[in-house]
Amino acid sequence: DQQVKQNSPSLSVQEGRISILNCDYTNSMFDYFLWYKKYPAEGPTFLISISSIKDKNEDGRFTVFLNKSAKHLSLHIVPSQPGDSAVYFCAARVYNQGGKLIFGQGTELSVKP
Amino acid sequence: DTAVSQTPKYLVTQMGNDKSIKCEQNLGHDTMYWYKQDSKKFLKIMFSYNNKELIINETVPNRFSPKSPDKAHLNLHINSLELGDSAVYFCASSQVTRADTQYFGPGTRLTVL
DSSP states (O other): OOSEEOOOSEEEEETTSOEEEEEEEOOTTEEEEEEEEEOTTSOOEEEEEEETTOSEEEETTEEEEEETTTTEEEEEESSOOGGGOEEEEEEEEETTSTTOEEEOOOEEEEEEO | OOSEEEEOSEEEEOTTOOEEEEEEEOSOOSEEEEEEEOTTOOEEEEEEEETTEEEEEOSOOTTEEEEEEETTEEEEEEOSOOGGGOEEEEEEEEOGGGTTSOEEOOOEEEEEO
């Protein structure tokens, strides 16, 4: 039973445009949501997070939106750059379980020049 | 300076063998984790240790035994390797107060023949 789902395995965007990556979850016991970025042959790197009590968090070109009623979050990258091409994982932290993260299966973003 | 390092990067072995993967972090973090990324790319937590104490132990066969000699190291020993153990194993670390922000190692690709 996959509690965090990323239904789009891949996304292709033109350089300079907006990239929108989506994530859905089913468990109400998550207190933080996070996005990680992964290049081939490297480990995931933390990108941005949002507390479950917020609905938006922004860091430079990256903004995460949380819609609790829909159990949906999204990552917006504006403007997209070729260096953003990577696999993006959505993750959710389980409340009061010692940092346990549940990951989605990832979306591969390709930003074309 | 590498923040979270793992050795070896690649490991090819026969079924039935016993092998270990080592992980070290130089970030001064007090919590370390092991994740498994399977062929379908799902990243799943296996174990976590806080100050050398086991705090997360997911449903993992007891052939897998984590060992934390000190809070900068968390090694993973696997007995009687099976074909299904083939995966990429990632080590991660965090501060317990910021367990949402986990720093990952580069991964160890284990292939069991």
